[in-house]
Amino acid sequence: MKESPLEKLARSYEIRTLYNNKLPLFNNNKDFSYIQLVFLNMVERYNQLITDIAMGEENTEEGMEEDPLRVEAYFLWKSKKFKDMVRPEIENNNIDNNVKNDDVLYKIKFEG
Amino acid sequence: MSRKEEVKKAREAIDFALELAKAKKVIKNNYIEFDYNGNKYRVRMPTLEEEELVEKKKALKLNKMLSEVDEEGNPVYLFKKQWNELYKKRGIDLDEKEARIDHLNIEIETLLLELAKTKDKPEIDRIEREIMKRKQDIAETISYILDKYQYCIEYILFFFYKKYLLFLVLEKLENKKWKRVYKTFEDMQKEQDTKLIATALESLSYLVDLRMDNVIRT
Numbered sequence: 001m002k003e004s005p006l007e008k009l010a011r012s013y014e015i016r017t018l019y020n021n022k023l024p025l026f027n028n029n030k031d032f033s034y035i036q037l038v039f040l041n042m043v044e045r046y047n048q049l050i051t052d053i054a055m056g057e058e059n060t061e062e063g064m065e066e067d068p069l070r071v072e073a074y075f076l077w078k079s080k081k082f083k084d085m086v087r088p089e090i091e092n093n094n095i096d097n098n099v100k101n102d103d104v105l106y107k108i109k110f111e112g
Numbered sequence: 113m114s115r116k117e118e119v120k121k122a123r124e125a126i127d128f129a130l131e132l133a134k135a136k137k138v139i140k141n142n143y144i145e146f147d148y149n150g151n152k153y154r155v156r157m158p159t160l161e162e163e164e165l166v167e168k169k170k171a172l173k174l175n176k177m178l179s180e181v182d183e184e185g186n187p188v189y190l191f192k193k194q195w196n197e198l199y200k201k202r203g204i205d206l207d208e209k210e211a212r213i214d215h216l217n218i219e220i221e222t223l224l225l226e227l228a229k230t231k232d233k234p235e236i237d238r239i240e241r242e243i244m245k246r247k248q249d250i251a252e253t254i255s256y257i258l259d260k261y262q263y264c265i266e267y268i269l270f271f272f273y274k275k276y277l278l279f280l281v282l283e284k285l286e287n288k289k290w291k292r293v294y295k296t297f298e299d300m301q302k303e304q305d306t307k308l309i310a311t312a313l314e315s316l317s318y319l320v321d322l323r324m325d326n327v328i329r330t
Contacts, residue, residue: 001240005131006139026140031157033142035318059228069240070227077228 001069006035010042011050011065019043045075144315148308152285153293155278155315162280166273169297173272177265192264199260206260209253216246216253254325267324274313274322275300281319282312 009015018025025043026036049071053060059077064070113121138144143156158166177189190198196206220243227239261267279297283290294300303309316322 001244005128005135009132009135009139026142028142031142033157033319034321036139036142039139061231067236067240069224069243070236073224073228076221076224080225 001067003066003068006039007042007046007068010039011046015043016047016050019047045071049074138318142319144318146311146315148311153308153312154283154285154290155312155319156281156283157319158277158281162277166276166280169276170269170273174265174269177268189265189268190263192261192266195261195264204260206257209257213250213253216250220246258324270324274316275309277320278309278312278316281316 015025017023025040026032028036032040046065049060049065052074053062053065059074064074143154145152145154147153178187180188182188199206223239223243223246227236227243230236230239258267276297279294279300280292282293282300284293285291294303300309313322
């Protein structure tokens with residue numbers, strides 16, 4: 001699937017360099033527009049994906065970042081994998097009983 | 113590659129570069145400027161006060177719609193749920209259409225998980241075609257549902273909200289100062305130049321989430 005100009009821009013070297021160096025992407029630094037928020041989310045995703053590709057993570061390969069459907073597929077698979085990994089922990093009650101719902105994902109007790 | 117194909121490819125590349133430049137412009141600021149008929153216009157983000165004002169106007173509009181009755185005392189405007197029941201009596205099941213969208217979304221998710229695990233090019237192309245077919249089906253179904261609900265209170269109210277917001281944030285550059293294009297909302301309603309409004313609404317949709325399907329499918 002062909003990417004949109006916004007997607008191409010979000011994964012561009014220029015934008016990722018600004019983002020990684022915490023330099024401003026926009027002229028405004030508050031009151032972000034809807035498209036700016038969508039764009040920020042895209043930049044974060046591409047940044048994550050390009051790191052994953054460089055690390056040779058499972059189900060990644062060079063060039064997949066140019067295909068938005070493959071990008072969408074990868075992140076869906078990744079979040080599902082994460083949930084599948086966390087679910088047994090929850091079922092085994094290996095969690096802090098004081099936290100509920102979504103917080104559960106972030107409050108797993110690690111035993112060292 | 114033939115000469116014709118080369119020209120087509122070059123044209124596509126230019127179009128894409130123009131779109132890219134437009135995308136850059138759209139995200140750079142939280143306002144969008146555009147030229148129209150030799151004048152400079154902009155659509156900016158609404159202030160908190162303006163948002164409050166729109167909500168107030170929406171409440172007034174809702175109140176007006178709820179109190180409007182025809183000669184026989186029947187309400188002129190109906191809610192989505194009431195239209196849904198009326199359509200059902202005429203044999204049009206819109207709930208079934210909404211369920212179809214949910215079903216297609218589940219199928220897309222399954223296909224996406226399949227896509228994530230393959231690196232085989234022909235297989236990638238096949239899965240993507242299947243996903244695109246379903247996405248197209250969803251778009252057509254949403255369009256069908258929106259068309260059926262176009263007279264419901266929720267739809268009219270949302271359309272009013274969009275237009276009122278536009279009235280507040282659409283400005284024109286005059287003597288180096290940005291000024292509201294229309295003095296009153298009624299003036300904007302009377303505007304003959306629908307292209308200006310359509311262009312400005314498109315710009316507004318980049319600044320504020322104006323997806324209609326979110327309003328109807330709740």
